[in-house]
Amino acid sequence: MAEESRTPPKAESAAGKWRVFSPAALRFARYTLIRGVALVVTVAIGVYIAVWIANMGGHVDEIRKAEIREAVGVSFRGNPAYRDLTPSEKRELMDAEIKRQVERLGLDKPFIGRSFAYLANALTLSLGRAERMSSDTGSKQVRSIILERLPATLMLFGTAQVLVFFVGLFIALFLSRRYGSFLDRLSVSLAPISAAPPWFYGIFLILIFAAVLGVLPYGGMLDAPTPKTTFGTVLNVVKHMILPLMAWLLSTVAISVYTWRTFFLIHSSEDYVELAKAKGLHSNAIERRYILRPALPTVITQFALTMIYAWQGAIITETVFSWPGLGRMLFQAIGMYEVPVIVGSVVIFAYLLAISVFLLDILYAMIDPRVKLGAKRA
Amino acid sequence: MMRLWRGVSDAIRRYPTVLASVSIITVLIGLSIYAVVSIPYSEVVVLWRGAGDIWSDTPRYAAPAWTNLFRSEKLPETFKLSSSDHNTVTEQTGDTSWKATTTYTFEYEYTRFPQEMNVFFEAQFEKRRPFVILTWTTPDGREYSMFRDALRPSQRYAISQDTKLTDQFDGEYPHVGLLADPDSIGQSGAEPEVLPGEYELRVEVLTFEEGSHVDSRFVVYGNVYGIAGTDHLRRDLAIGLLWGTPVALLFGLLATIGANITTFIIAAVGTWFGGFVDAAIQRVTEVNLMLPFLPILIMVGTFYNRSIWTMLMVIIVLSIFSASIKTYRAMFLQVKSLPYIEAARAYGASNTRIIFRYLIPKIVPVLIPNFVIGIPTFVFLEASLAVLGLGDPILPTWGKMLNDAYQGGALYRGYYYWVLQPAALLMVTGLSFAMLGFALDRVFNPRLRGT
Numbered sequence: 001m002a003e004e005s006r007t008p009p010k011a012e013s014a015a016g017k018w019r020v021f022s023p024a025a026l027r028f029a030r031y032t033l034i035r036g037v038a039l040v041v042t043v044a045i046g047v048y049i050a051v052w053i054a055n056m057g058g059h060v061d062e063i064r065k066a067e068i069r070e071a072v073g074v075s076f077r078g079n080p081a082y083r084d085l086t087p088s089e090k091r092e093l094m095d096a097e098i099k100r101q102v103e104r105l106g107l108d109k110p111f112i113g114r115s116f117a118y119l120a121n122a123l124t125l126s127l128g129r130a131e132r133m134s135s136d137t138g139s140k141q142v143r144s145i146i147l148e149r150l151p152a153t154l155m156l157f158g159t160a161q162v163l164v165f166f167v168g169l170f171i172a173l174f175l176s177r178r179y180g181s182f183l184d185r186l187s188v189s190l191a192p193i194s195a196a197p198p199w200f201y202g203i204f205l206i207l208i209f210a211a212v213l214g215v216l217p218y219g220g221m222l223d224a225p226t227p228k229t230t231f232g233t234v235l236n237v238v239k240h241m242i243l244p245l246m247a248w249l250l251s252t253v254a255i256s257v258y259t260w261r262t263f264f265l266i267h268s269s270e271d272y273v274e275l276a277k278a279k280g281l282h283s284n285a286i287e288r289r290y291i292l293r294p295a296l297p298t299v300i301t302q303f304a305l306t307m308i309y310a311w312q313g314a315i316i317t318e319t320v321f322s323w324p325g326l327g328r329m330l331f332q333a334i335g336m337y338e339v340p341v342i343v344g345s346v347v348i349f350a351y352l353l354a355i356s357v358f359l360l361d362i363l364y365a366m367i368d369p370r371v372k373l374g375a376k377r378a
Numbered sequence: 379m380m381r382l383w384r385g386v387s388d389a390i391r392r393y394p395t396v397l398a399s400v401s402i403i404t405v406l407i408g409l410s411i412y413a414v415v416s417i418p419y420s421e422v423v424v425l426w427r428g429a430g431d432i433w434s435d436t437p438r439y440a441a442p443a444w445t446n447l448f449r450s451e452k453l454p455e456t457f458k459l460s461s462s463d464h465n466t467v468t469e470q471t472g473d474t475s476w477k478a479t480t481t482y483t484f485e486y487e488y489t490r491f492p493q494e495m496n497v498f499f500e501a502q503f504e505k506r507r508p509f510v511i512l513t514w515t516t517p518d519g520r521e522y523s524m525f526r527d528a529l530r531p532s533q534r535y536a537i538s539q540d541t542k543l544t545d546q547f548d549g550e551y552p553h554v555g556l557l558a559d560p561d562s563i564g565q566s567g568a569e570p571e572v573l574p575g576e577y578e579l580r581v582e583v584l585t586f587e588e589g590s591h592v593d594s595r596f597v598v599y600g601n602v603y604g605i606a607g608t609d610h611l612r613r614d615l616a617i618g619l620l621w622g623t624p625v626a627l628l629f630g631l632l633a634t635i636g637a638n639i640t641t642f643i644i645a646a647v648g649t650w651f652g653g654f655v656d657a658a659i660q661r662v663t664e665v666n667l668m669l670p671f672l673p674i675l676i677m678v679g680t681f682y683n684r685s686i687w688t689m690l691m692v693i694i695v696l697s698i699f700s701a702s703i704k705t706y707r708a709m710f711l712q713v714k715s716l717p718y719i720e721a722a723r724a725y726g727a728s729n730t731r732i733i734f735r736y737l738i739p740k741i742v743p744v745l746i747p748n749f750v751i752g753i754p755t756f757v758f759l760e761a762s763l764a765v766l767g768l769g770d771p772i773l774p775t776w777g778k779m780l781n782d783a784y785q786g787g788a789l790y791r792g793y794y795y796w797v798l799q800p801a802a803l804l805m806v807t808g809l810s811f812a813m814l815g816f817a818l819d820r821v822f823n824p825r826l827r828g829t
Contacts, residue, residue: 038664039668042664042665042668043668045665046665046668046669046670049669049674050670050673050674050677053674053677053678053681054677054681188816189395189813189816191812191816192808192809192812192813192815192816193809193812194812195751195754195755195758195808195809195811195812196754196758196804196805196808196809197758197762199762199765200758200761200801200804200805203780203784203789203797203801204801206789207789207794207797207798210789211789211790211792211794218789218790305667305701308667308668309671311670312670312671312672312673313672315672315673315676315766316672316762316765316766319765319766320765320784330673330676331766331767334676334679334680334766334767334768335767337680339681342673342676342677342680343677345673346670346673346674346677349670349672349673350668350669350670353668353670354668357668
């Protein structure tokens with residue numbers, strides 16, 4: 001995040017040309033652009049590493065060559081035109097055909113050349129065809145399979161993130177106001193419960209609410225005969241979301257409250273807060289303007305970090321709750337050894353992380369006066 | 379080290395929860411040592427694979443025996459009667475024929491029926507196969523002739539699958555019919571009821587060679603077993619739970635050491651040299667933060683090798699440039715400008731000396747709480763991978779047991795013990811380390827962390 005301090009001279013003259021925009025807006029745009037480019041580069045590097053790991057030291061090539069041999073063999077066996085050939089002639093023809101296919105796909109050349117082609121394909125989500133899995137609409141395109149499951153994940157974990165953010169912020173503010181009280185001490189001593197991931201609490205919640213009490217579903221997104229009205233469907237989905245959201249909150253809120261409360265306490269011990277108090281400002285105003293405002297950028301940075309872990313936590317939480325999203329798809333792909341889908345989900349997760357961090361960066365830029373006012377930072 | 383002990387003792391004095399977590403950790407370490415000493419690695423691998431007849435004497439899906447304490451209707455326990463503990467009466471019936479009679483008597487006072495019953499034979503002979511006759515006597519004096527046949531060297535007689543007996547009990551399973559009140563079976567709409575009392579199984583072995591000998595074993599498979607119950611493969615869960623402890627602790631500890639110490643050193647080196655080195659480390663960290671950590675682990679587990687040690691290596695490598703580099707860097711930057719560092723530079727200390735002897739020791743107190751808090755993260759990470767089906771292929775781990783339970787539908791079918799036991803151990807381990815870590819954090823870094 002140190003890029004914006006090294007302002008290229010060109011941008012200064014550009015600022016002169018675009019006088020209609022305020023310098024703050026230009027700085028903001030530049031910051032956004034730099035962050036955007038940095039994140040795209042990051043995603044590309046991440047996906048490239050994934051491509052190399054997925055290639056397993058050339059094993060993917062071997063698998064693909066075997067597939068070619070198999071396909072050529074089948075086409076020769078089924079083709080009546082080759083029936084009269086002697087076995088040796090047939091073999092010669094087959095070998096030539098296999099060689100042609102291998103050359104066509106560039107499999108005879110070193111992997112490093114092809115790796116960039118794979119990278120480009122992966123980044124544009126041209127992920128090829130799945131071998132065994134298919135989307136609900138019957139497509140075998142990895143892209144369709146992934147994009148079909150994406151909304152479910154976004155819905156559940158987007159809700160979870162927003163919920164954690166606001167619930168955590170609210171509780172942290174509340175506690176920082178009552179520093180040292182019983183509730184404050186209680187929440188500090190509850191922070192260790194965040195050591196366990198959401199899926200872990202999910203198991204307990206399923207046991208209590210689904211298995212023993214039988215009031216909420218074990219998992220899934222909709223009941224088997226789906227409700228007929230739209231309103232009924234929405235209600236049904238909400239009912240299925242209760243347990244995963246509870247698990248998510250149980251696991252993540254405690255630590256967020258713990259850290260954010262500390263940020264608020266640090267800021268509330270600043271001299272300017274004391275001054276504001278001395279001036280007799282209303283405590284709500286002090287809290288909003290002098291504590292929440294300066295602490296917010298730190299809170300957002302922290303939130304971005306937890307969010308990175310959160311998307312990945314989705315994989316197992318979805319598996320435990322049978323939620324039909326990306327995570328569960330990845331779990332099924334592991335079970336079926338579905339290589340293209342596994343690689344595809346690494347790509348989509350890289351994008352998800354980058355996009356959520358990018359959005360939070362923009363939010364950060366809007367809130368942090370150091371970005372807005374363009375003050376130089378160390 | 380001294381600082382750590384002083385910190386821990388300070389923490390114990392100020393926070394009573396620390397005493398609890400330290401004692402739990404001590405118990406866990408003791409349990410790990412006991413596990414490794416009592417069942418060697420090579421043995422546990424074989425036991426957990428469960429090949430062959432290793433688990434032939436244990437029931438399937440049996441709850442732990444102690445659950446009977448909380449039940450109004452006691453479930454039958456598993457018990458085993460064997461000819462080596464029972465008196466066998468041998469008599470010579472001819473020149474080369476002997477008859478050995480073993481009588482197994484047992485009290486059956488439960489109100490429920492067992493899962494199944496088996497008799498196992500181990501026969502020693504040269505050419506002429508021994509002959510066995512089994513007779514069952516109920517408390518009210520009825521006799522059932524069960525098995526009469528020549529034996530193979532190793533043979534199992536599954537009482538529960540004996541169709542001839544099934545016919546005698548109006549289609550009820552033999553293990554039900556043999557133990558039931560005869561008036562209660564064959565009645566439509568009525569459940570069979572156990573006839574409590576002393577039962578007897580008589581095993582008569584006829585041998586036809588000098589030195590020929592038959593060992594027998596009678597097993598009644600109840601619905602509860604041992605201290606931890608059994609799973610779908612009849613494995614004693616106690617072994618998995620016990621051996622899961624050293625695996626979890628070692629994994630957590632090694633991953634934390636590997637990840638934290640390297641991160642720490644890299645942050646120190648970057649800060650000390652500054653400039654290009656520092657910038658490069660920062661950029662690598664930014665990229666690494668955005669890497670989808672878990673999907674990459676999953677990829678490695680699926681494509682290469684899912685051994686717990688491979689996973690450990692990959693986890694460490696991916697955690698080196700973690701977010702804490704930024705935190706450490708900020709601290710090192712402060713330390714770097716302190717006068718004692720300048721003094722060291724003035725008398726000509728080398729870079730290595732300054733980094734390892736002056737910079738790093740100053741920040742170690744910050745590392746210790748992070749270190750302890752990190753352990754449960756990795757313990758749960760291992761469990762997470764196992765739940766995704768990427769657990770270690772040979773070792774029993776708590777996560778793998780959870781995965782087995784989940785795959786076996788334990789929650790749907792009411793085998794709660796199967797889920798709750800490994801989960802409870804994970805929870806206890808995770809919480810005790812986290813509680814200790816947070817308390818240490820408040821002792822070492824007291825700035826506004828609460829009272």
